[in-house]
Amino acid sequence: MDTVILKDIMLPDSSVADIEVKDGKIAAVTVAAGRVGNAAAGAATENAESADVAEKNAESADVAEKNAESAEAEVIDCSGKAVLPGLVNMHTHAAMSMMRGLEEDVLFHKWLDRIWDVESKIDAEYVWWATKVACIEMLRTGTTLYNNHYWFSDVAHRAALQMGIRPVESYVFLDKFDASEAQRQKEQCEKMYSKSLDWGDDAHFTVGIHSIYSVSEQTMVWAADFARRHGLKIHIHLSETEKEVRDCINEHGVSPVEYLDRLGILGPDLIAAHTLWLSDNDIALLGAHHVNCVHNINSNLKLASGYRFRYNELRDAGANVCIGTDGCASSNNLDILEALKTAAMVQKAWRKDPSAMPLDELIPIATANGARALGINTGILEVGRDADLLIIDTDNTFFLSPAPFLANLVYSAHSDCISSVMCRGRFVMRDRKIEGEKEIIAEAMSVLGRMKF
């Protein structure tokens, strides 16, 4: 069925609307006059304050009404439920889903050496199933779009699409300063890019650079140039640890951000994961170039990389701040709502300011900002956007409060209140059920059984 009506669903501002989804897009959002959702009661109540919103949306009312009555449309009663745009995980390594907890309680560089050793043993079959496992987890926790930084891109891409989620895949450079390896990787990158052109409408491909401490200068410049010649985004780990910054200053006389600036790599097409250890000048550069900075708080905390992410300063300077989970090998899960809650609480704590990273900025960080960084038409509940939607069950203790819906969602609830997920207009999880989940976990377990991690 091409048309779905989500009837009487509560919007994030607590007004109640009918949302019409047609051909994968949001076709109408019709707020009924005077109706405001009451999550605690799961019912619509009168509220004069919603009159303005209702007026704005009145024009699309007729369209939704007609479609609701049409036999062509599936009408779903969503009373007692709320809607949110699908979450965007802006930095992850999906196939690390079966590497959780392999190396706990050690510092970043010791952890990374172990992970690289593990990754030298993986193959396409492992990536296929581990990506599917990651997708199950992402869908269960409300992610509909993710920015992946991993190997076997073509395999990972196909696995994710089969799950109905939208992946952005990369070819990741990691030459470890070896010239012949660099040459081999350039050729592979060109091949993978050509292959990605066959992905059609789903061709979201980026050029990954592991980091400044694992990729040669010449390779980084080549990779950035390749990306820009083909209109692709660049995805890198940047200023993640204090050691990275110290080593860069010792070797190049400048910080990692200044180093990338010197190489001409900063730009609005750069997605920089972590950006945790920044000077004032770094922030000015990231802001001036409108770089997309991805905060990965749980990974940073777990590896003791740090926690003073300078959110306010980056936002005010003009950077586009997004959020990610990083891979499961470091942050152990792919739950964006959990990452948001931790990020906000840590901001408040280290700044000794409870107004830091306020509630009304949290959801955009996890939705619209990510979509903007990737140039994908989603992340906002408005007509014409891709219908990547979460249906949230508010009929539970976490929402039994007169507090705003978003406060209860981020600070009280867990992601298991997400009952259904729609990606580009199609249900990919419905009433917590994902097609083939049991079989995928069984296959993944058998693949994991033969891996020698």
Ligand SMILES: [Zn+2]
């Ligand atoms: Zn990472």
